[in-house]
Amino acid sequence: MGDGEARGRGAELGARLAAGDRSAAPAALNLLETRTAREGAAALVSAAGEGAGHVIGITGPPGVGKSTLLSALLHEWRSRGLAVAVLAVDPSSKRSGGALLGDRARIEHDPADRDVFIRSMAAGERLGGLAPATRAAAQALANAFDVVVIETVGVGQSETDVAEAADTVAVVVQPASGDALQFLKAGIMEVPDVLVVTKADLGAPARRAEEDLRAALGALGADAPVLTVSAIAPTQGIAALADALATHGENRDRVRVRRLGALADFVHEHGERGLRALGGRRAAVRWLAEQDESLDEPTLYGLLERRNQPNG
Amino acid sequence: MSHRLPERDRPWMMRTYAGHSTAASSNELYRRNLAKGQTGLSVAFDLPTQTGYDPDHELARGEVGKVGVPVAHRGDMAVLMDGIPLGEMNTSMTINATAAWLFALYVVAAEEQGVPEDQLSGTTQNDIIKEYLSRGTYAFPPGPSMRLVADMVAYTVEHVPRWNPVNICSYHLQEAGATPVQEIAFSMATACAVLDAVAERVPAERMPAVFGRISFFVNAGVRFVSEHAKLRAMTVLWEQLGRERYGVTDEKALRFRYGVQVNSLGLTEAQPENNVQRIVLEALAVTLGRNARARAVQLPAWNEALGLPRPWDQQWALRIQQVLAYETDLLEYPDLFEGSKVMDGLVEELLTGAREELVRVEDRGGAVEAVPYMKAALVESHRERIARIESGEQVLVGVNRFTETEPSPMLGEDGGILVVDPGVEAQAREAVRAWREQRGDVSAALDELRRVAASDENIMAATLAAARAGVTTGEWAGALRDVFGSYRAPTGVGEAASPAADEALRDEVARVSEALGRTVKILVGKPGLDGHSNGAEQIAVRARDAGFDVVYEGIRLTPAQIARSAVDEGVHVIGLSILSGSHRELIPDVIAALDGADIPVVVGGIIPEADVPALKAAGVAAVYTPKHFELDRIMHEIVALVAARNGVGAAA
Ligand code: B12
Ligand SMILES: Nc1nc2c(ncn2[C@@H]2O[C@H](COP(=O)(O)OP(=O)(O)OP(=O)(O)O)[C@@H](O)[C@H]2O)c(=O)[nH]1
Numbered sequence: 001m002g003d004g005e006a007r008g009r010g011a012e013l014g015a016r017l018a019a020g021d022r023s024a025a026p027a028a029l030n031l032l033e034t035r036t037a038r039e040g041a042a043a044l045v046s047a048a049g050e051g052a053g054h055v056i057g058i059t060g061p062p063g064v065g066k067s068t069l070l071s072a073l074l075h076e077w078r079s080r081g082l083a084v085a086v087l088a089v090d091p092s093s094k095r096s097g098g099a100l101l102g103d104r105a106r107i108e109h110d111p112a113d114r115d116v117f118i119r120s121m122a123a124g125e126r127l128g129g130l131a132p133a134t135r136a137a138a139q140a141l142a143n144a145f146d147v148v149v150i151e152t153v154g155v156g157q158s159e160t161d162v163a164e165a166a167d168t169v170a171v172v173v174q175p176a177s178g179d180a181l182q183f184l185k186a187g188i189m190e191v192p193d194v195l196v197v198t199k200a201d202l203g204a205p206a207r208r209a210e211e212d213l214r215a216a217l218g219a220l221g222a223d224a225p226v227l228t229v230s231a232i233a234p235t236q237g238i239a240a241l242a243d244a245l246a247t248h249g250e251n252r253d254r255v256r257v258r259r260l261g262a263l264a265d266f267v268h269e270h271g272e273r274g275l276r277a278l279g280g281r282r283a284a285v286r287w288l289a290e291q292d293e294s295l296d297e298p299t300l301y302g303l304l305e306r307r308n309q310p311n312g
Numbered sequence: 313m314s315h316r317l318p319e320r321d322r323p324w325m326m327r328t329y330a331g332h333s334t335a336a337s338s339n340e341l342y343r344r345n346l347a348k349g350q351t352g353l354s355v356a357f358d359l360p361t362q363t364g365y366d367p368d369h370e371l372a373r374g375e376v377g378k379v380g381v382p383v384a385h386r387g388d389m390a391v392l393m394d395g396i397p398l399g400e401m402n403t404s405m406t407i408n409a410t411a412a413w414l415f416a417l418y419v420v421a422a423e424e425q426g427v428p429e430d431q432l433s434g435t436t437q438n439d440i441i442k443e444y445l446s447r448g449t450y451a452f453p454p455g456p457s458m459r460l461v462a463d464m465v466a467y468t469v470e471h472v473p474r475w476n477p478v479n480i481c482s483y484h485l486q487e488a489g490a491t492p493v494q495e496i497a498f499s500m501a502t503a504c505a506v507l508d509a510v511a512e513r514v515p516a517e518r519m520p521a522v523f524g525r526i527s528f529f530v531n532a533g534v535r536f537v538s539e540h541a542k543l544r545a546m547t548v549l550w551e552q553l554g555r556e557r558y559g560v561t562d563e564k565a566l567r568f569r570y571g572v573q574v575n576s577l578g579l580t581e582a583q584p585e586n587n588v589q590r591i592v593l594e595a596l597a598v599t600l601g602r603n604a605r606a607r608a609v610q611l612p613a614w615n616e617a618l619g620l621p622r623p624w625d626q627q628w629a630l631r632i633q634q635v636l637a638y639e640t641d642l643l644e645y646p647d648l649f650e651g652s653k654v655m656d657g658l659v660e661e662l663l664t665g666a667r668e669e670l671v672r673v674e675d676r677g678g679a680v681e682a683v684p685y686m687k688a689a690l691v692e693s694h695r696e697r698i699a700r701i702e703s704g705e706q707v708l709v710g711v712n713r714f715t716e717t718e719p720s721p722m723l724g725e726d727g728g729i730l731v732v733d734p735g736v737e738a739q740a741r742e743a744v745r746a747w748r749e750q751r752g753d754v755s756a757a758l759d760e761l762r763r764v765a766a767s768d769e770n771i772m773a774a775t776l777a778a779a780r781a782g783v784t785t786g787e788w789a790g791a792l793r794d795v796f797g798s799y800r801a802p803t804g805v806g807e808a809a810s811p812a813a814d815e816a817l818r819d820e821v822a823r824v825s826e827a828l829g830r831t832v833k834i835l836v837g838k839p840g841l842d843g844h845s846n847g848a849e850q851i852a853v854r855a856r857d858a859g860f861d862v863v864y865e866g867i868r869l870t871p872a873q874i875a876r877s878a879v880d881e882g883v884h885v886i887g888l889s890i891l892s893g894s895h896r897e898l899i900p901d902v903i904a905a906l907d908g909a910d911i912p913v914v915v916g917g918i919i920p921e922a923d924v925p926a927l928k929a930a931g932v933a934a935v936y937t938p939k940h941f942e943l944d945r946i947m948h949e950i951v952a953l954v955a956a957r958n959g960v961g962a963a964a
């Protein structure tokens with residue numbers, strides 16, 4: 001695809017998503033993931049604009065039950081009449097570059113239901129739990145879907161990356177594993193918007209995990225909701241979780257997401273060195289906070305680039 | 313001790329795993345087999361019956377009567393057992409998720425013959441853990457499934473005392489790639505999980521009796537000396553578990569009782585006549601030493617890797633057993649290996665390994681909780697096995713060595729296999745509808761089933777009542793699905809090690825990915841009820857190691873699900889794997905469901921030569937069968953296909 005052709009295709013797909021055409025999603029993702037069609041991807045993102053859909057990040061250690069939880073949530077959202085897109089990110093093998101993408105297997109859905117879209121993404125060489133195109137994809141899909149969920153692996157580091165892409169971040173915690181608790185207490189993990197203890201059907205360990213998390217949050221002076229759920233039949237607590245996510249979504253801060261997103265892209269492109277040139281992360285975040293609230297992400301990114309190379 | 317037995321031993325029970333098309337034709341086959349000197353029955357059910365669907369269910373398409381007999385209600389069971397005196401017969405049923413149901417139908421069929429249930433003897437396989445790990449015919453999530461197993465044990469131990477309610481299976485673990493140590497440890501861990509579940513449902517004083525009713529279904533590969541050692545090791549470990557973990561003291565109850573089907577994974581498509589030698593040697597592994605001899609044996613046929621055996625092929629397999637038992641002097645001696653340093657050493661090695669592995673499973677909370685761990689371990693062992701065969705380190709005569717051959721005179725006009733009349737499916741659909749019409753209202757029986765399922769009561773009484781009322785297999789399982797929900801077992805592929813793969817292959821995948829602008833993405837799909845996952849898993853793992861992005865969702869998907877995934881995921885190629893014989897129906901179904909989306913499809917599995925032209929005509933780009941054992945070569949061809957379809961030129 002030539003640049004011009006890619007731009008045209010991107011603009012067309014973006015416009016279809018903006019008009020709520022969900023059947024454009026697979027082709028849109030193909031284009032956004034095409035490394036040799038950056039122009040097309042950019043055209044798609046700007047034609048799509050900033051969608052009204054609620055972008056939710058779900059993260060937690062491997063095997064904690066994220067996909068199963070998503071399956072239950074999907075069911076709940078569909079029964080509320082919401083169209084849902086899922087972006088499931090899996091790590092790539094360092095050795096071969098290939099990836100095994102298995103999350104969609106756990107997300108039960110009707111193949112005839114056009115209001116559900118599930119896409120697996122390989123993280124590639126990117127650290128931090130997102131694939132290169134995840135954020136752009138989430139933004140674009142938020143035009144045509146009421147809810148866009150990003151599933152990533154991680155606890156401790158990668159929540160920050162999801163936070164840059166999602167309006168609401170939920171961390172899923174395994175009962176009887178202290179990881180999240182320790183990371184939270186030690187300040188390695190930022191306080192997420194919602195904490196979910198899953199596998200409540202296991203009984204006592206889940207209740208204990210919930211109490212421990214509440215205590216830790218109290219000590220940190222944070223008031224993030226903690227919900228306990230069971231994602232396998234008979235499910236428990238799923239409706240309450242959907243409510244809690246929606247409540248947070250109503251108060252989401254899109255401006256913050258745009259600013260952090262621009263910074264993330266900048267760091268990805270220019271690395272630590274670029275960050276130093278901006279005076280470090282905290283300084284960069286402060287500086288971004290002073291910018292006009294209406295600026296979109298590409299513009300903010302451009303401003304950061306200019307600051308990085310004042311003479312360029 | 314004398315080196316001769318005072319009296320020649322009685323032979324083991326001889327069976328042939330059989331059943332296909334309809335209850336009536338399977339009944340005829342059973343009677344013929346019994347007339348040939350077979351001493352017990354071994355019933356193969358078709359996949360819809362095994363997974364709890366009636367012949368007219370969407371998921372049954374292409375599978376009805378194929379790999380076994382369809383049994384949809386008590387009428388079918390009565391026909392299947394017609395003229396076979398159930399009070400005298402010893403019947404083994406390979407049935408798991410729906411074991412409680414098929415057992416109930418069997419009890420009712422006996423009732424109709426005037427035989428009370430306490431006269432029945434036989435075995436229901438009923439080991440659900442290995443269904444998650446290997447065999448794939450599970451229906452419900454682990455918790456409720458274990459409860460059904462426990463209910464069956466608790467029921468039979470009181471009411472059908474000569475029945476073996478569960479056959480703990482190591483057989484299927486070896487068929488999925490397990491090492492001997494894994495076979496021993498995972499099956500023993502499964503036995504413990506079953507016993508622990510039963511302990512919650514019977515009074516403590518009944519546990520020794522329960523322990524005594526647990527039997528095993530094992531495997532023996534062609535390394536027959538160490539395979540025999542494995543059985544001796546299992547004998548030792550089982551007795552030890554009985555004494556130490558369950559406080560059993562009765563010597564008889566402590567005995568390790570097992571039936572066998574010998575290894576089929578190592579039986580080859582190339583030069584298939586060589587399989588006969590393999591089968592004979594494997595039969596020795598389970599009969600040679602008297603202290604660990606099989607109670608019941610069934611042998612596969614020479615044409616195992618080609619397709620379903622014909623009656624003559626099965627007769628040949630039965631005759632192997634009869635020659636061994638009646639012509640040779642095998643049964644005239646005490647144990648041949650007592651005092652053998654080699655045997656004792658091998659047993660000790662296996663015991664040490666198995667005990668360590670058992671601890672790892674226990675550390676993960678026991679067999680039920682450790683399903684993901686065990687599944688991943690099996691995929692990994694199989695990955696290693698395939699790599700050894702591919703490199704030539706593990707010799708397979710006729711496959712990776714000594715491949716020059718004369719043309720085989722054994723593949724006659726029928727291709728050397730049994731082909732089931734595709735018309736049986738439509739007949740069965742009609743028949744089950746007619747049955748539902750005439751049998752009256754069963755809603756009360758189903759309501760009762762749901763109530764009991766949701767309670768803590770034993771499922772058997774309501775199941776027997778439903779069987780008598782004329783409920784169908786799909787209705788019974790459907791009622792339980794309403795209460796228990798459904799489940800997808802882990803695939804185990806994500807955890808497989810990723811060794812340095814073939815450099816040239818990785819370079820080629822990288823080159824084509826670069827030219828496409830994104831990584832070559834493949835969907836590996838398993839349409840229908842077929843549970844044979846080995847091939848799909850190994851293809852998925854190798855594709856990742858070659859640098860592909862791989863979407864693999866596990867077994868038992870509908871063509872619509874596969875097509876939808878392929879489109880949503882934006883894959884460049886679809887690889888379908890079918891071994892159960894439903895390829896003629898399901899492969900074209902997937903292509904139709906793609907609805908014009910231009911994605912090339914390749915197919916692998918047990919695909920008879922005769923079916924290839926039709927698949928190609930339906931749009932399949934390439935067909936792979938077991939003789940294509942070089943996975944790297946398959947990968948090269950798939951990348952080339954993707955390149956060609958996307959206008960990417962060959963490497964400079
Ligand atoms: C191992 C095995 C099993 C294992 C499966 C374990 C597992 N998780 O996979 C167990 C013991 C569980 C099993 C059970 C049954 N089995 Co079985 N099984 C076999 C056996 C011996 C080997 C298959 C195998 O795994 N080979 C190793 C793998 C790596 O090879 P492969 O899958 O063929 O893959 C190669 C190629 O075909 C190709 N390929 C395969 N898939 C794909 C996909 C792509 C994309 C590509 C590119 C290539 C490709 O590449 C691979 C590399 O060489 C075959 C006979 C034989 N020797 O082939 C019978 C066989 C397949 N089984 C058979 C039957 C009937 C059953 C049962 C249905 C019996 C019953 N009535 O209950 C059960 C139930 C299974 C179910 N749920 O569907 C029949 C099928 C008959 C038919 N097609 O007409 C066979 C042919 C035996 C026979 N002759 O009767 N089985
Ligand atoms: N008992 C119980 N098991 C659960 C529950 N949720 C998930 N599981 C099980 O936990 C295992 C892992 O679930 P997944 O949903 O695949 O976990 P995940 O976090 O998405 O895993 P990765 O994507 O591999 O990191 C599966 O075996 C599930 O069946 C639950 O609520 N209760």
Ligand SMILES: [Mg+2]
Pocket residue numbers: 066067068103151
């Ligand atoms: Mg997941």
